Amino acid sequence: MTRKYAFFPGCVLNAAAREAREATEAVAAHIGLELVEIPGWSCCGASQIQDIEHDTALAANARNLALAEKMGLDVLTACSTCALMLRTARQELAAGRKDEVNKALATADLEYKGTADVTHILWLLADTVAQWGPLVKKPLKDVKVASFHGCHTVRPPTVMTHESHLNPQSMETIITACGATPVHIPERLKCCGFHAVFPAEQTALRLTANAADDAKKGGADCLLTPCPLCQMQLDMYQPDAQAAVGKGGDTPVLHLTQLVGLALGIGREKLGLTRHIISPESLLAKC
Amino acid sequence: MRTITFDIDRFDGTRSWTQSYSFEYDPALTVLASLILLKEKQDPTLNFTASCRSAICGSCAVRVNGNAVLACDTRLDTVLTQWQSDTLRISPIGNFHVLSDLVVDWSEKVERLRTAKPGLKAKAEFNAETGCRQSPAEFALIQKQWDCILCGSCASECNKLTDNDRDFLEPFVFTHANRYAQDSRSADGLLHVKEMVKQGLWKCLHCMECVTKCPKQIAPAADIAAMRAMAFAAGNTEGKGPRHAEAFRTDLENSGRLNEVRLVPRTEGLVDAATGRMGFTLRMLKHGKLSTREAVELFVTDNKPIEGIEGLRKIIRYRRDAK
Numbered sequence: 372m373t374r375k376y377a378f379f380p381g382c383v384l385n386a387a388a389r390e391a392r393e394a395t396e397a398v399a400a401h402i403g404l405e406l407v408e409i410p411g412w413s414c415c416g417a418s419q420i421q422d423i424e425h426d427t428a429l430a431a432n433a434r435n436l437a438l439a440e441k442m443g444l445d446v447l448t449a450c451s452t453c454a455l456m457l458r459t460a461r462q463e464l465a466a467g468r469k470d471e472v473n474k475a476l477a478t479a480d481l482e483y484k485g486t487a488d489v490t491h492i493l494w495l496l497a498d499t500v501a502q503w504g505p506l507v508k509k510p511l512k513d514v515k516v517a518s519f520h521g522c523h524t525v526r527p528p529t530v531m532t533h534e535s536h537l538n539p540q541s542m543e544t545i546i547t548a549c550g551a552t553p554v555h556i557p558e559r560l561k562c563c564g565f566h567a568v569f570p571a572e573q574t575a576l577r578l579t580a581n582a583a584d585d586a587k588k589g590g591a592d593c594l595l596t597p598c599p600l601c602q603m604q605l606d607m608y609q610p611d612a613q614a615a616v617g618k619g620g621d622t623p624v625l626h627l628t629q630l631v632g633l634a635l636g637i638g639r640e641k642l643g644l645t646r647h648i649i650s651p652e653s654l655l656a657k658c
Numbered sequence: 659m660r661t662i663t664f665d666i667d668r669f670d671g672t673r674s675w676t677q678s679y680s681f682e683y684d685p686a687l688t689v690l691a692s693l694i695l696l697k698e699k700q701d702p703t704l705n706f707t708a709s710c711r712s713a714i715c716g717s718c719a720v721r722v723n724g725n726a727v728l729a730c731d732t733r734l735d736t737v738l739t740q741w742q743s744d745t746l747r748i749s750p751i752g753n754f755h756v757l758s759d760l761v762v763d764w765s766e767k768v769e770r771l772r773t774a775k776p777g778l779k780a781k782a783e784f785n786a787e788t789g790c791r792q793s794p795a796e797f798a799l800i801q802k803q804w805d806c807i808l809c810g811s812c813a814s815e816c817n818k819l820t821d822n823d824r825d826f827l828e829p830f831v832f833t834h835a836n837r838y839a840q841d842s843r844s845a846d847g848l849l850h851v852k853e854m855v856k857q858g859l860w861k862c863l864h865c866m867e868c869v870t871k872c873p874k875q876i877a878p879a880a881d882i883a884a885m886r887a888m889a890f891a892a893g894n895t896e897g898k899g900p901r902h903a904e905a906f907r908t909d910l911e912n913s914g915r916l917n918e919v920r921l922v923p924r925t926e927g928l929v930d931a932a933t934g935r936m937g938f939t940l941r942m943l944k945h946g947k948l949s950t951r952e953a954v955e956l957f958v959t960d961n962k963p964i965e966g967i968e969g970l971r972k973i974i975r976y977r978r979d980a981k
Contacts, residue, residue: 382915382916382918383916383918385915386916386918386948387918387942387947387948410965410966411914411964411965411966411967411969411970412964413910413914413915413964413970414906414909414910414914414915414916416906416910417906417916418864419902419903419906419907420903420906420907420910421883422882422883422886422887422903423886423887423890423891423900423903423904423907424887424907424978425883425884425887426977426978426980426981427907427910427974427977427978429977430973430974430976430977431910431970431973431974434969434970434973438966471980472977474976474980475972475973475976475977475980476973478969478972478973478976479966479968479969479970479972479973480969481969481973522817522863522864522865522866522867523864523866526865526866526867526869526870527866527869527870527877528870529875535740536870537723537725537740537741538740538741538742561817561865562817562863562864562865564863566863566864567818567860567861567862567863567864567899569898569899569902569925569926570860570861570897570898570899570902571818571825571826571858571860571861571863573822574818574821574822574861574863575863577821578817578821578863607938607941607942607947608938610937610941611937611938645945645946646945646946646947647945648941648942648945648947
């Protein structure tokens with residue numbers, strides 16, 4: 372399987388969730404995916420800029436997409452919010468905003484044509500299990516995994532069209548391909564609270580505690596998420612959530628590609644597994 | 659014979675239970691027609707509300723397997739396929755007080771709707787002779803919001819509302835506020851926005867459940883965003899929500915990317931961040947999320963500007979000037 376994508380890492384994969392980038396790149400290289408970082412990509416707006424200057428975010432994402440088009444490649448991202456922002460911009464441009472936004476892009480000698488699709492590493496891995504599944508060297512047969520999809524991975528379904536938003540199975544498909552056992556938890560399609568962790572902090576902490584506690588009660592060894600923002604919220608804020616709510620506090624939270632990397636037999640040092648707030652050691656002992 | 663089972667959550671005012679009903683599959687049925695069939699043929703005590711059967715009155719919203727749908731506008735086949743099961747759980751919509759079985763109480767919601775100050779206060783230049791005219795383009799800005807039928811589906815799975823409804827409102831309230839705020843005929847659109855700021859406008863989680871569940875394809879989350887933009891443009895930039903969004907916006911223009919180290923102090927203020935987030939910061943450094951050197955460098959000197967930053971700035975300025 373050799374496919375080439377214009378890689379849009381997004382801001383957090385360059386900073387606090389750097390381990391997600393390391394794991395994504397390690398897995399991609401292992402299964403024959405070529406990721407070429409888009410030169411000069413900018414922040415997608417993270418649903419924040421969209422709320423105060425919608426057209427600034429639209430133009431920035433049109434620029435991101437135009438840069439990918441120059442590479443002649445489809446875009447791949449490992450962040451659900453980035454995927455949603457880029458795909459939303461693409462829909463809006465196709466629905467009549469292209470010409471006016473292109474006038475702005477022309478000031479930087481760019482043009483948006485609409486030729487590059489935007490996909491998520493989750494969708495790509497789920498769709499190509501038949502190709503990379505045989506490369507699994509260390510089936511995680513003793514590991515129970517609770518999937519936490521993340522809002523922007525599946526909603527709104529008019530933009531995130533890959534699978535059912537009510538009953539998505541991509542995570543479970545990948546967990547099973549890794550030899551692990553999926554654990555279905557009621558919180559799997561709920562919000563982690565990340566995007567309102569400051570203005571609605573208590574709500575965000577309760578949502579975080581609920582997910583961590585839910586996974587533990589379900590007998591899972593970890594939560595697994597395809598969105599680095601969910602991972603950051605559920606991992607980095609879990610001690611605060613435990614302190615505020617009195618539950619959770621010791622549930623490891625893995626990035627999707629970290630789990631796949633473990634199953635593929637990629638060295639743990641290449642998967643950034645030491646950069647977690649909640650230690651994944653209890654999980655790693657079963658791998 | 660293919661048999662369909664509805665496990666219906668029931669409530670008689672004091673007692674709650676789940677009751678199973680089975681009936682013969684019929685591809686012509688909707689969820690509402692199925693409920694009517696059960697009431698007429700099996701159990702006249704089963705309570706639910708419905709009227710128009712044409713997706714206009716908004717009275718028949720229920721939950722199927724935990725997700726709100728407008729019962730009259732949802733084919734049975736659709737939900738059977740979605741859930742890959744011939745057994746479905748039918749419940750009253752969420753985030754409402756239940757009166758009986760699938761019947762919910764709207765009285766409190768109507769009072770909360772009043773906080774949006776619904777109703778058009780027209781500009782002074784309009785009068786009885788000339789009316790309140792607006793262009794098709796101006797009407798297009800609010801046309802979708804007027805499709806709201808107050809079915810409550812958008813509120814049912816709203817993650818913020820489920821956690822705490824004391825500091826936030828039902829998404830349809832924000833939609834109603836925005837349709838007056840954006841109306842070109844309004845004398846003071848900000849009147850509605852200011853009320854919504856008081857009622858938790860910046861506390862939306864962006865969970866997108868409201869957008870997903872609206873049977874009329876309205877996007878309450880977009881209405882929330884539009885009112886945030888309106889408030890921000892009018893100078894209401896104080897508070898963690900606006901400051902957080904502003905930090906992202908200025909980072910985009912300054913370097914092209916988010917500066918995570920500056921984000922917290924810019925959102926909460928330097929003093930609050932230094933005192934309230936000390937434990938968090940130490941935790942981040944201890945576990946190698948960032949090195950101390952990186953953190954200091956980012957705080958003092960910012961991210962290195964992206965390749966093509968001047969082009970990005972030109973694009974942003976062009977868009978802003980065009981507005």
